Amino acid sequence: MASGAYANVLEALDDIADPLLIVCHISPDGDAIGAALAIAYYCDSIGRSYTLVNDDPIPSRYDFLPGTDRFVLTDSLADPFSVVVALDCADVRRMGKSHGLVATDALLINIDHHETNDGFGALNLVQPEAAATCLVLYRLFRAGDTAISKSIALALYTGIVFDTGGFRYNNTTPEIHLAAADLLSRGIEPFLVADRVLEAMTREQAELVRLGLATLTVHDSGRIAYVAVDQEMLAASGATEGDVEVLLPYTRSLSGIEVGLLFRERADGSIKVSLRSREFVDVSSIAVRFGGGGHVRAAGCEHDGPLAAAVDDLVSRVEQAVDEAFATHGQRHSHLK
Numbered sequence: 562m563a564s565g566a567y568a569n570v571l572e573a574l575d576d577i578a579d580p581l582l583i584v585c586h587i588s589p590d591g592d593a594i595g596a597a598l599a600i601a602y603y604c605d606s607i608g609r610s611y612t613l614v615n616d617d618p619i620p621s622r623y624d625f626l627p628g629t630d631r632f633v634l635t636d637s638l639a640d641p642f643s644v645v646v647a648l649d650c651a652d653v654r655r656m657g658k659s660h661g662l663v664a665t666d667a668l669l670i671n672i673d674h675h676e677t678n679d680g681f682g683a684l685n686l687v688q689p690e691a692a693a694t695c696l697v698l699y700r701l702f703r704a705g706d707t708a709i710s711k712s713i714a715l716a717l718y719t720g721i722v723f724d725t726g727g728f729r730y731n732n733t734t735p736e737i738h739l740a741a742a743d744l745l746s747r748g749i750e751p752f753l754v755a756d757r758v759l760e761a762m763t764r765e766q767a768e769l770v771r772l773g774l775a776t777l778t779v780h781d782s783g784r785i786a787y788v789a790v791d792q793e794m795l796a797a798s799g800a801t802e803g804d805v806e807v808l809l810p811y812t813r814s815l816s817g818i819e820v821g822l823l824f825r826e827r828a829d830g831s832i833k834v835s836l837r838s839r840e841f842v843d844v845s846s847i848a849v850r851f852g853g854g855g856h857v858r859a860a861g862c863e864h865d866g867p868l869a870a871a872v873d874d875l876v877s878r879v880e881q882a883v884d885e886a887f888a889t890h891g892q893r894h895s896h897l898k
């Protein structure tokens with residue numbers, strides 16, 4: 562029998578009287594989509610009706626997951642829901658406009674793994690040490706002795722692969738390998754997931770990489786690198802805003818770089834900023850200063866723009882953080898240069 566937060570969340574999910582609104586964060590990624598679909602498949606198995614919603618379309622790379630076509634855009638819904646589950650959202654802002662579909666007296670269930678999660682739910686299952694929200698769900702289903710179907714396994718494995726970077730990041734634990742082994746034993750194909758989630762690139766994305774890399778800038782310190790994508794590059798490549806993520810690996814992965822940043826200009830002129838750090842800098846605390854959030858090694862925030870101002874503001878703040886981090890750790894890791 563499940564106890565504590567697991568029992569409370571399972572009880573809320575199992576109360577099939579009301580339809581469930583399933584929300585994951587805007588600009589949804591593999592963990593958000595996998596977690597939302599796992600809950601949807603669970604609802605299917607217990608006969609609960611539900612609506613999967615997001616402000617943004619699901620990127621086509623996730624088409625291999627059954628049910629991505631069941632997501633509807635927030636703008637197409639009007640009536641509020643009395644039971645809502647938010648997945649992989651650190652705060653209500655990450656729910657975007659879909660937060661407007663939460664009735665004032667709704668039971669809001671918050672399932673997440675972000676250090677910066679503010680406990681916004683009526684029920685909170687938040688495990689910051691878990692690599693992925695999909696791992697939190699795996700623990701939940703195991704705690705409840707829930708049958709994990711092949712579909713649920715595929716969705717959870719997808720989130721785990723995404724948020725661990727294919728089992729490469731430091732959040733990769735013995736537990737998560739054991740969870741992955743259990744999920745794989747349910748008949749899913751690991752290459753299919755790794756290919757779609759981590760490797761496959763459209764021609765538009767490849768073109769965007771070509772254009773974006775022309776903006777790659779390494780800061781004088783040699784420890785900060787960034788790429789800045791404007792609307793013109795998006796138009797020229799034929800890529801969408803969601804495609805810009807393909808440029809992320811080219812910043813932090815440069816030898817010697819501690820913090821990599823990716824700036825993207827939106828149609829309204831605002832700037833979305835993604836931050837990644839290699840070993841020392843807590844980028845979530847930088848993101849929080851700009852009204853964002855995330856994890857120690859991966860975080861994001863927004864900036865009003867224009868692009869050049871966002872670059873100046875973020876890079877100077879990151880510079881301070883890098884200086885502080887290397888004042889502490891630089892001696893031991895001077896070989897990085």
Ligand SMILES: [Mn+2]
Pocket residue numbers: 592593649674692693694724
């Ligand atoms: Mn996540």
